[in-house]
Each structure stands twice: as C-alpha cells, then as structure tokens.
Amino acid sequence: MAFTTTNNNNAILFLVPLCLLVFLITPSFAQLPFLQRRPQQPRGQQWQHDCDIQQLQAAEPTCRLRAEAGVIEVWESNSEQFRCAGVAAVRYVIEPKGLLLPSYTNAPYVTYVTQGRGIQGVIVPGCPETFESPLGSATSRVGQRDQHQRVFRVQEGDVIGSPAGVAQWTYNDGDAPIVSVTLLDLSNPHNQLDLNFRSFYLAGNPQGGQERGPKEVAGKNIFNGFDDDLLADAYNVDTETVRSMKGENDERGSIIRVERDLEILSPEWDDIEEERTRRLNGLEQTLCSLSFKQNIDQPSLADVFTKHGGRINTINGRKLPLLQYLQLSVERGVLYKNALMTPHWNINAHSIIYITRGTGRIQVARENGRLVFDDRVQEGQLLVVPQNFVVVKKAEQEGLEWVSFKTNDNAMISPLAGKLSAIRGMPDEVLMSSYDMSREEVRRLKYGREELSMFSPRTRSF
Incomplete structure (x- = not known):
C-alpha cells in the first residue's frame, strides 16, 4: 500500500528516527545481565x-x-x-x-x-x-x-x-x-x-x-x-x-x-x-546509576493509614524499579496498641514476616480451614506465610511492627474485612444464602468496619 499524501509522508519522516531511537535504546537495557527479565516461571x-x-x-x-x-x-x-x-x-x-x-x-x-x-x-x-x-x-x-x-x-x-x-x-x-x-x-x-x-x-x-x-x-x-x-x-x-x-x-x-x-x-x-x-x-x-535502596519507614509516605489502627508502607517495582527485575517487594507494617490488621491472603506471593518491634498474636489458616499457626510473636522472630494462606495479626499492649518480604515485585493482598474486602464486594443475597443469615446480619458483617485494612481497637456493641 503506497502513501500518497503529504501528511503520510511527514508521518514516515517522523517515525523513522523515532524507530531508530527505540532500536538504539532497547538493547542498552540488556547490557547488564540482571536487567534481562525472563518470562515468569511457576514458583516452587x-x-x-x-x-x-x-x-x-x-x-x-x-x-x-x-x-x-x-x-x-x-x-x-x-x-x-x-x-x-x-x-x-x-x-x-x-x-x-x-x-x-x-x-x-x-x-x-x-x-x-x-x-x-x-x-x-x-x-x-x-x-x-x-x-x-x-x-x-x-x-x-x-x-x-x-x-x-x-x-x-x-x-x-x-x-x-x-x-x-x-x-x-x-x-x-x-x-x-x-x-x-x-x-x-x-x-x-x-x-x-x-x-x-x-x-x-x-x-x-x-x-x-x-x-x-x-x-x-x-x-x-x-x-x-x-x-x-x-x-x-x-x-x-x-x-x-x-x-x-x-x-x-x-x-x-x-x-x-x-x-x-x-x-x-x-x-x-x-x-x-x-x-x-x-x-x-x-x-x-x-x-x-540505578537506585539500589529506598527508605520504607517514613509515616508521611504510608500507603494505608488509620488514626488509631496503624499504617502500612510498601516498596514495589514501581517505586524502586530494580525490584521489577528481582521480582521482590517489601511491606512495612505498624500496628498500634491492641489494633488489628484485617484477615487477608496474599494473591500472588509468599510473605516472609520478620518482627522488628513489639509483640502480638498471629493466626494463619490453610485451605481446609485448619490453623497452621496460632501463637504469640515477638521481636527477632520470622514467620513464612505461604501464598493464599489466610493470615490475621493483632497487636498487644506495646504494639506490633514488622517487615514482610514478598516474592513478587507487585505483591497484592485480598482483605476479608474492611472497606475493600471480598466480603463487602458480594451481593447481600449471596451472603445471606452462603451463611444462612438475615439481611440485617449480612449488613452488619459487610459494613461493620469502614477502615481499609488497619483496624483500631473496638469494643463490641452487641
């Protein structure tokens, strides 16, 4: 197909140097071996x-x-x-x-x-x-x-x-x-x-x-x-x-x-x-001169914050591009006194939790509902939470802080309670039938927490 108009000819003149620029730049990113991103392979x-x-x-x-x-x-x-x-x-x-x-x-x-x-x-x-x-x-x-x-x-x-x-x-x-x-x-x-x-x-x-x-x-x-x-x-x-x-x-x-x-x-x-x-x-x-580091402890840069609950900071491949090639990311969590993090599962990564300060209780459940971990944790301990296992954390009197290393550069969680939870995203009728509950009970279940994932201590009112 021939281009006969002036506009098309101008477009060709513009695209040729642009394509040459792309051709010249693209191989440069493969000079360093660790920047040669391979196709994602099934882990484990x-x-x-x-x-x-x-x-x-x-x-x-x-x-x-x-x-x-x-x-x-x-x-x-x-x-x-x-x-x-x-x-x-x-x-x-x-x-x-x-x-x-x-x-x-x-x-x-x-x-x-x-x-x-x-x-x-x-x-x-x-x-x-x-x-x-x-x-x-x-x-x-x-x-x-x-x-x-x-x-x-x-x-x-x-x-x-x-x-x-x-x-x-x-x-x-x-x-x-x-x-x-x-x-x-x-x-x-x-x-x-x-x-x-x-x-x-x-x-x-x-x-x-x-x-x-x-x-x-x-x-x-x-x-x-x-x-x-x-x-x-x-x-x-x-x-x-x-x-x-x-x-x-x-x-x-x-x-x-x-x-x-x-x-x-x-x-x-x-x-x-x-x-x-x-x-x-x-x-x-x-x-x-790729950046090899970034600070994750700055409260002002928290991705999630609840006034009396705590905060979460994350560093992933978008914030620190090197992590795209390492296929890793990091989460920093801080729970205040007696606060709770929503029950959740890691969608696309294993999570390796290292306790940096304080004490708390963690429960982890596998697919059959059986708890594979239910214990008190403290500074210096490390816990592996496999992909898709459900985990919940609750701080004790002195609070609980941790850093989680995740085996995906864009690790994601799916919360089970709170404003963005899987439960809240389901229609009332589905939950009523699934749990054999009344609509009123389902509404309390769905809207009982308005925070995102870090929950402040709360006294039961029912």
Whole structure:
C-alpha cells in the first residue's frame, strides 16, 4: 500500500528516527545481565509437595557465626516453611568500624536495615568507575587517585535490593551496630544453581570466625584454591600479594574490624556528583546509576493509614524499579496498641514476616480451614506465610511492627474485612444464602468496619 499524501509522508519522516531511537535504546537495557527479565516461571514447581504444611513456626536463627567485628545468624532454610517459599534468611550485626567483606550470592535478595547507619558499596558488572578520591587525599598522594564504583549511605528503615551475582560490601562508620535482615529468593529464575544459599566471598577467610558457622557463609574466599602463579599473572603482582588475597591465615572471619578510618568518597557528596554526571553522560549513567535502596519507614509516605489502627508502607517495582527485575517487594507494617490488621491472603506471593518491634498474636489458616499457626510473636522472630494462606495479626499492649518480604515485585493482598474486602464486594443475597443469615446480619458483617485494612481497637456493641 503506497502513501500518497503529504501528511503520510511527514508521518514516515517522523517515525523513522523515532524507530531508530527505540532500536538504539532497547538493547542498552540488556547490557547488564540482571536487567534481562525472563518470562515468569511457576514458583516452587519442583518442590510443590513441600507446601502441604501442617504447622508453621515463628522461628529464631538456628546457626550463628561470630566474626571479629560482628555476627552472622542464619535461619534453617531446609525447614518445611522455607522450602515451600523457596527462600533463605540471614541477619547481620556489624559493629562500629566493622566491614562486611565483599561478596555476592547465587540468588537475588532484599535487605531491611532495622537499626544503625553506615556505607555500602555495589559493583555492577560492565559499569565504569565513576567515582574517584579527591585531590590531597592519602590515596591520591601515592601517585594515582582511587577510582571505584558507587557508594551510598544506608540507615535504619532502608530497603536495599541486590541482583544475583553482584558484589557488595558494607562498612559501619557510626557509633552503634548496624543490624539488618536479608531475604534471599532461592527459587527466583535468576538463580540457576539449586535451592541452597551460597555466599561467594572475594576476600578474607569467613570460616575463621570464633564459632563454627553454617557452610553457606563460612567457607574460604573464592581465590583460595587457585594456583598462586596463575593469579599473579592475572593481576600482574607478586605471589606474596596473592597469598594475602587468599587470606589463608586470616582468623578475623567475614566481618573484620578496620582500625583506621576508611577514606571513602563521601556518599553525601556522591549524590550531587552523581546527578551531575548523569546529566553529562546520558543513557550510560541512567543504567549504571540505578537506585539500589529506598527508605520504607517514613509515616508521611504510608500507603494505608488509620488514626488509631496503624499504617502500612510498601516498596514495589514501581517505586524502586530494580525490584521489577528481582521480582521482590517489601511491606512495612505498624500496628498500634491492641489494633488489628484485617484477615487477608496474599494473591500472588509468599510473605516472609520478620518482627522488628513489639509483640502480638498471629493466626494463619490453610485451605481446609485448619490453623497452621496460632501463637504469640515477638521481636527477632520470622514467620513464612505461604501464598493464599489466610493470615490475621493483632497487636498487644506495646504494639506490633514488622517487615514482610514478598516474592513478587507487585505483591497484592485480598482483605476479608474492611472497606475493600471480598466480603463487602458480594451481593447481600449471596451472603445471606452462603451463611444462612438475615439481611440485617449480612449488613452488619459487610459494613461493620469502614477502615481499609488497619483496624483500631473496638469494643463490641452487641
């Protein structure tokens, strides 16, 4: 079909450069391996029998590895509830001046910082070294400025994402310990090994800790087994340097104490410089300066808020685009004294709940109506709630706070009570017949709560 009008010819002239622009931009987003989003695969297909759960547990860490300047605690990932969700969980405590050695994992993960503040570095393959030490610093006086990839400040309430295979490190430059909990999505398509959590350390001797730790975090570093001469050739250094890299006699463990102040480019300055270089360098900086973190603890940004009930903040793939590729999201919940969160189920994700503060009661029911969990929970415990299982939370006198890691970048819940509930969305006649109730009883059931999902304490009036 030929275009004969001037308007059509103009349209062609406009579309050609536009199509070329799309062609040029689109492949750029595939430069980084973790940005190559794969077709969604059924989660848990190879172990679906493991989700026939009869009993859940609010679990404490089962393995502990003491290092020179901190502690790593791991939950037993072979338990039934962890196998069902296909995840693993780790808690890190980094003392002041502690450095969590550079490492990467076989699965993508999200971390929530429960307390403290420090500096984190991330090394994204294929990205340039966009930061360097300022003139006059110790590193520049030895003849060459220190060039490195980006660092950023982390603090209480931050959610930090990491793709599989991307190396990161954390340094505590504050006066109090950094405590964080990490959820690894072992069943994510980006992990092609197996359902075992593996840490690949680039330095130190993680197994040199004071207590025997889990094999996942307590092996030697990745250089240990290589031939000294081969590594010396690879780096163009002497074999003595190679032996130091291997850390064979290093007994400090995976979190070491740094006696001198680390002279790292200030993250506060980075934010300004990063914006400047992004404007200068265009698309390359857009890709390589992806945000890896966002704070979830700000009450003013709550997605759901009830004055005497509590609030919920969420970070998903729309708010933090990196999570789209990790296929993970995070929910932060705060219930006030004696308040209640609506009974609900997670439509498209498993939910792994970590209690950050307070106490409360949680009940979880499976498809046959049988309770698989009914117990009091407290700070430091972790509970897996499988997809579609119904859960209800109620705070005690001191309130209840938690963070939920969810195995979908756009996780959704379906409430059973409140303004947006499944019950409220049904016609009166359907409920009257289903429950053998009068219309008056059904109306009380449907409209007894006007809040969305966080319910204030209420005294029965009937």
